[in-house]
Amino acid sequence: MADESWLSRMPQLDRGDLLAIRKTLDEGYRDFSRNYGETIENFFDPLLSFLVWFEKLLLDSPWWIVLLCIAGLSYAASRSWKLCLGVIVSLLAVGYFGMWEDTMRTMSIITVCTLLAIAVGIPVGILMARSDRTQAFVTPVLDIMQTMPAFVYLIPVVMLLGIGKIPGVIAVVIYAIPPVIRLTNLGIRLVDSEVLEAATAYGASPGQRLFGVQLPLAMPTIMAGINQTIMMSLSMVVIASMIGVKGLGQPVLKSITNQYFTLGLMNGLAIVALAIIFDRVSQAYARRTQKHMGGSQNA
Template sequence: MFPDSLNLSIRGPVNDFIQALVSGYGWVFKAISAVILKAVLFIEWILRGLPWWVVILIFMALAWQSSKRWTLTVAVGVLLFFVGVLGLWDLTMQTLALMLMATIVSVVIGVPMGIFVAKSRTVRSITLPVLDVMQTMPSFVYLIPALMLFGLGKVPAILATIIYAVPPLIRLTDLGIRQVDHEVVEAATAFGGSPNQILFGVELPLATPTIMAGLNQTIMMALSMVVVASMIGARGLGEQVLNGIQTLDVGKGLEAGIGIVILAIVLDRITQGFGKSRTEDPRNG
């Protein structure tokens, strides 16, 4: 047995730190919570307010724009129609709203952070181990501080999802920027391009396929948090799965699980299509 005298617990300091945040900066977290809640409710209001066939047409248009393939476009329409047939349309729109909000915030954080990491060796050496911890930490752990700081509901679910889902976007943005051909960057520099012009005119466009792959992974990881986030008050398909577990209703859980899978397939194919179309664009070389 390991000697008790050598035990060192971080539980106390961590709990004290979180408690100090809650008592000292509670107003900050309330303000953040109010902004995020209004944004996600607005997205949810739009998605739930639109006629179902309009939402399906929008996704079919995105599928066509991303791939220019009728097979994918029709498949997206059929899959979303099947979600409605299963009686999961409203729950799916709630889940989609939460996931879109988490993805938008992840992009706002992840892409600039990835650029910063790519431009600085020091920042990269510090950030990559942190991202390793964020990706390997059990997802349930993120629910505890989110719950303490923001209470029950959609906001802590979104923030826990962001923490879990943003690392792939940071990593692949960093990778995409670093993989840009140095000769292209040198040519742009020789023609008098400023660092910002080179970043936005050369590096980011060439790194777009890799960044889109990171976005795809972020969306998939956000969807994987749907059921976990339902434990702290997030509505939607995850709550339906959780109810199925609690009541041992296999059919209910399976239906909601199918809805999550369909949503994942649709979003995965659309984002992959945008990444591939960028790669195959003849203007890219």
């Protein structure tokens, strides 16, 4: 009874006030979309042009050239023939089962999203590492971004930009960028203070310490953040297909709505194959970078 009386005394908005607040916010966002939606679309036109060009490049090029390029990049990053062979076998299996075009579409959008996340996330992580005030401000934002359900990201993006590639890219980047920001900040903060003091003693400027000492030593941690960003981008592929992003996500969505078990399974396995390729290559590159830095320090 005491609990009930305490609850009854809590101040609460009545239903009418709550509906009025929601209506005001909805109308405000609609007005913002009508007034600035076209301007924002024009701002993203270069990104759309690059994405369309990159997708056409992967689709129009002979499959064996694309395969050799991906295998070459995998070997350059990992220096492992076994991993390179695994990449070739996985992509050949994807092509054999008729999923090559959707896989290339997915690879193009994941590549663009990852590059955007790196271009935005690493500078933000550097700012967080250099300023406690920035970290205190950005950390709650990252907490919200990581705990917000993925479907919620689609609502404001679609209302603002409609359906298409760019809304999908924005939704994927927002969902996937927190790991690279957090781990860039963490990696730089974990650099030994004695190393920084030695660099300062040799006359290094703040910029030289950042690019010559902190970022190289933090690179394994940063690569772990990039790896997690790639994985989260791939996990968002199916959800992004709901707003018109073509690729492996659309057949999976179709299989859910029409109960096509085999279609969903095969395309799901293709997404898994891409995830394993990105994961193994990025991890191999991070390990190789760490060994290189270890050798440099020992020398």
